[in-house]
């Protein structure tokens with residue numbers, strides 16, 4: 300008799316435990332309101348989403364964006380020896396970048412013959428734009444703002460839905476889709492994410508238009524990824540170009556060229572969407588636990604060998 304009661308209580312306990320376990324698993328996996336990434340900030344202080352793996356559902360995102368039939372223009376600058384990065388960048392982009400959406404790459408180069416023939420996926424195409432080279436890498440990097448401004452004004456405005464400008468010395472390693480789209484998009488620089496703002500390498504000389512005082516600043520944004528709607532990217536590129544012009548006439552060049560001006564711009568014109576360092580990693584960097592996936596990364600390069608000047 301005593302054994303039977305014990306058995307009975309044991310069974311009840313097993314059944315209740317089973318219900319609890321199933322319930323907890325259900326809550327963890329199926330509650331749409333759970334915070335799936337408690338280990339990282341997923342919004343900025345102005346409530347712009349910060350895109351991390353686990354914070355979005357690709358299928359839901361595609362259901363929203365696919366019917367819109369959008370076109371994403373993507374600019375890449377490959378001047379001088381940097382043309383060698385095009386092959387890997389474009390081939391990996393064709394595997395991972397905006398697959399299933401219309402993409403129009405614009406490759407700016409002084410060496411059009413060296414642009415590799417890469418097979419484009421459906422709806423993807425590429426236009427080469429011949430551009431003058433320079434013997435200063437700083438000049439090449441910062442002139443991107445001016446050329447982007449012109450391209451948008453002459454070609455892209457009212458024609459494409461979104462724009463990305465990407466560094467060429469990079470490679471895609473994993474999915475980069477419509478979750479990255481927004482009105483104005485910036486990326487959190489891998490090396491400075493989580494760092495105190497007085498450590499950010501903003502331009503600190505008040506004589507420069509890119510100046511940011513130590514007590515200001517939200518994030519340090521990478522210059523390698525800029526995105527958004529054409530009218531917003533146009534305003535950004537034009538403003539940065541004008542600030543670069545003022546600096547030039549005052550014979551001052553910001554610490555990190557157009558990246559410094561971009562950071563100043565984003566301080567006063569907050570991006571509406573922030574991409575986590577998953578979208579701009581660095582192949583040389585040690586990975587933290589919160590980095591579940593690397594989508595796009597700067598490849599290892601020998602600066603002395605590849606750049607036209609030190």
Ligand SMILES: CC(=O)N[C@H]1[C@@H](OP(=O)(O)OP(=O)(O)OC[C@H]2O[C@@H](n3ccc(=O)[nH]c3=O)[C@H](O)[C@@H]2O)O[C@H](CO)[C@H](O)[C@@H]1O
Pocket residue numbers: 375376377378379380381436439440465466467468488520521522523524554555556557558579597605606607
């Ligand atoms: C990861 C990241 O955020 N990188 C930024 C950083 O250093 P980086 O070390 O990434 O700069 P970089 O040498 O890659 O130059 C930026 C880009 O300019 C182009 N280029 C440069 C030199 C050259 O000879 N030919 C050529 O085509 C190319 O598209 C390259 O990707 O700071 C730069 C400005 O100082 C830019 O803001 C970069 O975007």
Ligand SMILES: [Mn+2]
Pocket residue numbers: 466467468523597
């Ligand atoms: Mn780069």
